[in-house]
Amino acid sequence: MATPVLDKVEAESAASPYITVTFRIRRFNPEVSDEAQWQDFQIDIDPKERVLDGLHKIKWELDGSLTFRRSCAHGICGSDAMRINGRNRLACKTLIKDINPDKPITVEPIKGLTVQKDLIVDMEPFFQAYRDVMPFLVTSGNEPTRERLQSAEDRERFDDTTKCILCAACTSSCPVFWNDGQYFGPAAIVNAHRFIFDSRDEAAEQRLEILNDKDGVWRCRTTFNCTDACPRGIEVTKAIQEVKRALITRRF
């Protein structure tokens, strides 16, 4: 009599998509301690779900004090870049099944920026570098009454770098940025590239001069960490090299 019941339970567990996953999260709370520590959470989750769903589950069901940024949760806003299993990724674009759920999944804040709480870092230096490269259209003369037209080829020239969502995954994976935080960082250079190679823009020379600085493109060591980290698949290192080439060819 007990056997059918057991069978049923077994059959149910075999059909259930849920697996038990350990999340090892780097916690930091300045109101408790000045040191960060690892904390493990075990949750049952469908491996086809994302790391962000796991974090939600922890925050909503296990520990409401877990703090992290996320806005759109669909890989567009760039709020939830974090270091998952030692690599910078967007938590909302990383499926559990893709990062070996048999082992604990480590989740840390991105490196090189001041941690404020748990997975939240101070993004201000990152955005300051972004502002420093003038990420806006600069033109002279009267404003046209219609759109500023551009050929498809001219648009194609900088298409790759328009995809940036400013998640900081590239900049916070760059060892030169980790060192002293003065380097402009890949993200700022990508966004400068987007305007430098825009045929409608007229301040390319100014932006190149900014990136010719001591902490500009010449500090790039071509380690390709940024290209590996970019959740949008932008060829970041290539964009940086193109800026370097523009700097050299414009002067010689």
Added chain:
Amino acid sequence: MSTNNTVTDSSAISDVEGESLYDADFPAPLIEAPRKRTGKTPKSTRGNFEMAAWLFMRLSGVVLVVLVIGHLIIQLVLDGGVSKIGFAFVAGRWASPFWQVWDLLMLWLAMLHGGNGLRTVINDYAERATTRLWLKGLLYTATVFTILLGSLVIFTFDPNIR
């Protein structure tokens, strides 16, 4: 940060029963980035030096591949290898202006290439301004000394010296 935050017992795990060292009004000191980029970060005006240095590294690297490999083959492989090297061998080579120019070029390029590489490493790794200053001072002194001494030897070499 406030001096009150000097923690002697920096146990990471907060004591639930005991009193926490930090609370909402008195949070733990944040670890600041060593040199934070802010709106007030001074703008550097170093012209094209970094670009010149970057270009120099690439160009001198290409030339050095030829110079150094040629040098190593002549010195260590051809004609009996390292055992043939002596005062007479060097004197014989430096009798020709071609080898004088070769060695002089190799000395200057290798020293400047290596010196600039080390300058980059110091810039990347030295965190404090004073460490940076001293390391770079040492580096520049050593580079200039070696270049000057080497050039002096090549230009004033006298095969009949006693």
